[in-house]
Amino acid sequence: MKRPTIADIARRAGVSKVAVSYALNGRAGVSEATRANIMAIAAEIGWRPNSAARALNGARAHTVGLALCRPARILGMEPFFMELISGIEAELSVRSYALMLQIVSDHDQEISVYRRWWGEGRVDGAFVVDLHFDDLRVAELESLGMPAVVIGHPSQAGSLASVWSDDSAAVRETIEYLAALGHRRIARIAGLPRLVHTALRDRAFTDSCERLGLTGHAVVHTDYTGDEGARATRRLLSSPDRPTAIVYDNDISAVAGLSVAQEMRLDVPRDLSIVAWDDSPLSQVVHPPLTALSRDIPAYGAHAARRLLDLVSGERIASFEDQAARLTPRGSTAPSPA
Numbered sequence: 001m002k003r004p005t006i007a008d009i010a011r012r013a014g015v016s017k018v019a020v021s022y023a024l025n026g027r028a029g030v031s032e033a034t035r036a037n038i039m040a041i042a043a044e045i046g047w048r049p050n051s052a053a054r055a056l057n058g059a060r061a062h063t064v065g066l067a068l069c070r071p072a073r074i075l076g077m078e079p080f081f082m083e084l085i086s087g088i089e090a091e092l093s094v095r096s097y098a099l100m101l102q103i104v105s106d107h108d109q110e111i112s113v114y115r116r117w118w119g120e121g122r123v124d125g126a127f128v129v130d131l132h133f134d135d136l137r138v139a140e141l142e143s144l145g146m147p148a149v150v151i152g153h154p155s156q157a158g159s160l161a162s163v164w165s166d167d168s169a170a171v172r173e174t175i176e177y178l179a180a181l182g183h184r185r186i187a188r189i190a191g192l193p194r195l196v197h198t199a200l201r202d203r204a205f206t207d208s209c210e211r212l213g214l215t216g217h218a219v220v221h222t223d224y225t226g227d228e229g230a231r232a233t234r235r236l237l238s239s240p241d242r243p244t245a246i247v248y249d250n251d252i253s254a255v256a257g258l259s260v261a262q263e264m265r266l267d268v269p270r271d272l273s274i275v276a277w278d279d280s281p282l283s284q285v286v287h288p289p290l291t292a293l294s295r296d297i298p299a300y301g302a303h304a305a306r307r308l309l310d311l312v313s314g315e316r317i318a319s320f321e322d323q324a325a326r327l328t329p330r331g332s333t334a335p336s337p338a
Contacts, residue, residue: 004047012041064092064308065100065123067110069130078224079251079280080297084151087301088127095309097124111140118146124312125149127304131156132194147311151304153196154319161311162319163304167197168204170293170325171247174275175208177327178245182336183273185216187243189232189253193221201249216241222253229253233260237272244336245273251283254290258332269334279328288331295325 006024010017015034022029023038030038066088068081085099092099100123104110114137117123125147128137138158141148150162178186188205191198202219209217220236222228229248236243237260248254254276261272268274268288276283279294300322307317 004042004045006047008045009038009041009047012045013038060124060312061121062096063098063100063123064305064312065102065113065117065126066129067102067104067113067126069104069107069110071103079282080278083280083297084129084301087298087303088305089301090298091302091305091309097309107135107137111137114140114144114146118144125308127151127308128160130192131196133196133199147308149304149308149311149317151300153200156196157319161307161317163300163307163322164319165295165300165322166324167201170277170327171201171204172208173327174247174293175205175212175214177329178247178273178275178333179212179214181245181273181333183245184214184336185241185243186214186245186247187218187220187236188247189229189236189249189257190219190221191224191249198249205247216243218243222249224250224253226252226256230256230260233257234264237261237264237266243272244338245275245333247275247277249277251276251278251280251290251292254292255282255286258286258290269332271337273333273336275327275333277325284330291330291333292328293325294328295323 006017006020010020013020015038019030019034020038023035024042070078085101089099100117102113104113114126117126126141128141128148128150129152131150131152133156135156138150138156138160142159148160150157150160152162153164154162175186186209190202193199198221205219206217218236220232222232229252233246233256236246246257248257254274258268258274261268266272274290276290276292278297279292283290283292303320303322307320310317
């Protein structure tokens with residue numbers, strides 16, 4: 001069916017398109033009876049304002065955007081983003097805002113999406129995730145003047161406000177816990193090396209291991225998928241000096257690593273301790289349930305949404321540091337076997 005237009009309303013009401021425009025936009029020039037009739041017809045036929053027309057009028061779209069540079073097939077398996085989006089949506093719905101989500105193949109395409117969204121008046125602002133060093137998206141959003149909130153560390157966010165947590169503190173707590181259990185050979189299966197949060201976690205991991213005198217530490221970077229997590233785990237556990245503990249950057253990789261350990265006839269946690277990052281329900285339904293770095297991810301998304309909507313409303317906002325992830329020990333960690 002054809003989308004209802006102002007011309008359709010004008011025809012049914014027996015008035016001009018100008019009169020319909022005045023009525024729908026709350027402008028003077030039509031009687032209250034005519035305005036009420038036009039509004040009733042608009043509701044009856046399901047008319048909605050056009051985003052391009054809103055842009056020309058300078059009106060708000062009541063929509064914010066999120067572009068994700070992740071394969072769509074992976075997104076559906078990634079608990080972090082599903083929980084983050086649930087928190088964003090919960091906050092947006094209270095203020096009658098919608099979320100426009102688009103999957104992109106690279107950051108150049110993401111920048112093009114921002115330009116189109118902003119130029120066509122489709123969104124009032126946007127979230128930026130997966131921040132990396134010298135991020136061109138930050139400079140582009142600053143240039144466009146589009147309200148934006150970075151969900152990531154403020155060190156690379158430029159003038160944009162950010163919502164973030166101290167990943168380094170969480171890493172330090174984890175390594176100190178494993179060292180207290182007697183582990184001397186600890187590995188980390190990390191995410192994409194170009195991401196700011198990966199680099200910060202890498203640095204905290206290496207510094208903590210060196211400070212505690214743990215010489216047998218290693219970092220392997222992956223793409224967050226279960227396949228890559230399993231492959232990295234298999235390689236580490238096949239080495240002559242295999243680690244007695246592995247810390248993973250997400251729970252998908254950790255669950256895959258648990259499967260590999262069981263496939264290789266290693267007992268978790270007697271032979272190998274496992275720690276997952278982001279404590280989704282997935283971490284708790286496997287056997288043994290995974291020790292994890294827990295944080296309230298929906299609340300994290302809600303914090304970001306609240307600040308973006310404040311920014312859209314013209315308020316000055318500052319970056320917000322959320323609580324750092326906290327270690328929740330479960331059945332996948334135990335004293336070192338050697």
